[in-house]
Structures are given as C-alpha cells and as structure tokens.
Amino acid sequence: MTTGGETPRAAGGWREGDPAGRRLWYSHDGPLAGLPAVKIAYETWGTLNADRSNAVLVEHALTGDSHVAGVVEPGHPTPGWWDALVGPGRPLDPAHWFIVVPNVLGGCQGTTGPLSAAPDGKPWGSRFPLVTARDQVTAEVALADALGVDAWAAVLGGSMGGMRAVEWAVGHPDRLRSLLLLATPAASSAEQIALASTQVHAVRADPVLGLGIARRIAHISYRTEAELAARFGRDPQGDGRFAVESYLDHHADKLVRRFDPDSYVVLTESMNSHDVGRDRGGVRAALRRVTARTIVAGVDTDRLFPLAQQAELAAGITTADDLRVVTSDYGHDAFLIESDQVGALVRELLPTRVPSGA
Ligand SMILES: CC(=O)SCCNC(=O)CCNC(=O)[C@H](O)C(C)(C)COP(=O)(O)OP(=O)(O)OC[C@H]1O[C@@H](n2cnc3c(N)ncnc32)[C@H](O)[C@@H]1OP(=O)(O)O
Ligand SMILES: N[C@@H](CCO)C(=O)O
Secondary structure, eight states, X not given: OEXXXXXXXXXXXXXXXXXXXXXXXXXXXXXXXXXXXXXXXXXXXXXOOTTSOOEEEEEOOTTOOSOOOSSSXXXXXXXXXXXXXXXTXXXXXXXXXXXXXXXXXXXXXXXXXXXXXOTTSSBOGGGOOOOOHHHHHHHHHHHHHXXXXXXXXEEEEETHHHHHHHHHHHHOGGGBSEEEEESOOSBOOHHHHHHHHHHHHHHHHOHHHHHHHXXXXXXXXXXXXXXXXXXXXXXXXXXXXXXXXXXXXXXXXXXHHHOOHHHHHHHHHXXXXXXXXXXXXXXXXXXXXXXXXXXXXXXXXXXXXXXXXXXXXXXXXXXXXXXXXXXXXXXXXXXXXXXXHHHHHHHHHSOSSOOTTO
C-alpha cells in the first residue's frame, strides 16, 4: 500500500477541477470493502502532532468531496464546501488540528467508484457493487491506519457524511473521542428511500437527463417551501420558465457538469441501505456502543431528515448531549449554509487547547 505521491489521473476518474493538485491518494491492494483494490483520494490541512491526538475526520455529503476548504493556503484558492469552518481562526483551525477529508468510496472525485477500472480494465460503470456506509468506513479505517491515526479527536459529518460518522462511532468506538452528527438519521426512512429510489429510476432511464431530474427532485427536498415561496414566488422569467424552475435547472446543470451518474446511483443506494442497527440487534442496541462525547444537531426546517431522526440519535447515544437545533429558513442544506451555528457546535465539541504533543 502507498500513501500520496500519485498523479490525480492515476486514481481513475478525476476529470476536472482538481484544486491545484493538493489531493493525495491512499492505495490499498485489497480486497477491501468487497472490492479487489481501493484508492482513496483525500486532502489534509494542518499537521499530525507527536502523540497523534489532534486528527479530525470530516465526512462529506452526497455530492461533496475532499475539498472542504479552499482559502487556507496561498496558491490553492478553489472554494471549499465548508470554507467558513476550516481555516485560521475558524472552528477547525489547521494551526491546531490535523484535518483529514477523504472522498467517499463509490464517489467520483478521485476515490474508487464507478469511473474506476474494474478487473477487466473497463470502468465499473453500473456494474459497481453496492457499498454501504459501513463498507465506506471500512475503507476509511484503512486510510486512518495508513496515516497513523489510532483515534480521531473528532469525526464530523452531515447528511450522508453523518451516516459514515455514526458508523465510525458504532463500529469503531475506540477510534474516536468525539462525534458531531448533523441532519442525519440512524437509518434511512421509508420516505427517504422513496425519494431516493425515484431519483435512481430517473438516472437509470437516462444517465444525463436523469441525473438532472434527480438533482431537481433532491434539491427541492434540501430546501423549504417557505424559502422557495419567498425567493421565487410565481415569478416568470423572460424565457417562459418560472424563476424557481430556472433555479432548479441551474442546480441540475451544475451537477451534471461535475458528477458521474453511476456514482450518484451508488451513493444514493448506499444511503438507502443505511441502518446503523443492521446485524447489531437494532438501532438502540447499536447506538449504545458509542463511547465518544457526542453532539447531535438537526435543522428545524429539514423536511428530508427531520428532527425526530436526530432526536432518536441523541436519545440513543448515552454519551450525547441533549439534541441541538439549528434554526434556518433553508431546510436540510442548512448544515452547509448556517456556518455560524454549525461552527459554534464544532467549537463546543473540540477543545480550544491543543492536546499535548502538538
Ligand atoms: C466548487 C464546487 O464544485 S462545490 C463541490 C462540492 N459541492 C458540495 O459539497 C455540495 C454542497 N453544496 C450544495 O449543495 C449547494 O451548493 C449549497 C447548499 C451550498 C448551495 O447553497 P446556496 O449558497 O444557498 O445556493 P443557492 O441554492 O441559493 O444557489 C445559488 C445559485 O443559484 C443560482 N440562481 C439563483 N436563482 C436563480 C434563478 N432564478 N435561475 C437560475 N439560477 C439561479 C445563483 O446564480 C447561484 O448560482 P451559482 O451557484 O452558480 O453561483
Ligand atoms: N446539498 C447537499 C445535500 C445532501 O446532503 C449535497 O449536494 O451534498
């Protein structure tokens, strides 16, 4: 196995937008997580301290990637998806923390996924096997081993990232000291599976058009009725589309340009399969395994992963604080947008002083 040192294109799938080549790769000869071999693309900020106690794992959501922060280092200006949280003086300050962000297994931003070559040399495409959040964490455990991280100071994740975060905490309780779960469930609900499987049908019917339709459906679920009404109302545009229609078209077009349809299906199905209680005696029994100091937060207007799901997590994890509520007009996407509130939770979870050995 190797860490780093490979060119982006060697990872099989990186096509554009690599932020100045700061991405690294970890290669595992396999088998791992049901695959013959796995590469994990990841980025890091900060330095692992002498006693390896300052490592923080950030788990991205469905269409996120390893590029959590873009403005930290001169020469690497590509925006990150949590820029307000990562950087000097920010809740995750690289002067104190060694921040690690892998692209998820099954993704399309550098890690092994449907764009990667299968054993026959052709891209996996729609043949890529089902990978669960548990499989994705198995791959990340191998990365942690390779990085020399015995235990994360914290694992943080929202939405699909929270599914991996809770799998870390339940499956590997001795490998993290604290946990932040945002807008995420212990198990996907029937409605979430219904919405997601509808999107999968769209992509399977036509990869490009379907991915755009899937993003439109998904994006509505990420926002709120009130926000859409206030921002767009019934306003028409000059081209005959409703403004809200044009807005969804825009998000669809953007995703089609940057995301692989097969990967969207793989990751959506991994979310549908998410059940932290599977083969562990159910959700309550599984959550009792968590030993990390935990904060669970939901968004008051989240109609995709409603607060009741985070209440279940907070009640079931014996080391969790009372449920925290992010107030927002934006719905589910608030975990990406409401950086002041989310940042305050991160600061609360992580001590301001660096552990010894820094
Ligand atoms: C740099 C990258 O590639 S990001 C890669 C990683 N991506 C991720 O991690 C995914 C997470 N991000 C997301 O899901 C979303 O981008 C979010 C949640 C952050 C977006 O949240 P917001 O900041 O509220 O953006 P919002 O939903 O209002 O969309 C703004 C966009 O809609 C466009 N828009 C607004 N109204 C309209 C309209 N009537 N018609 C067409 N477009 C419109 C804006 O011009 C803007 O375009 P831009 O993003 O190309 O600049
Ligand atoms: N806007 C988020 C929603 C999923 O949590 C994304 O695209 O990843």
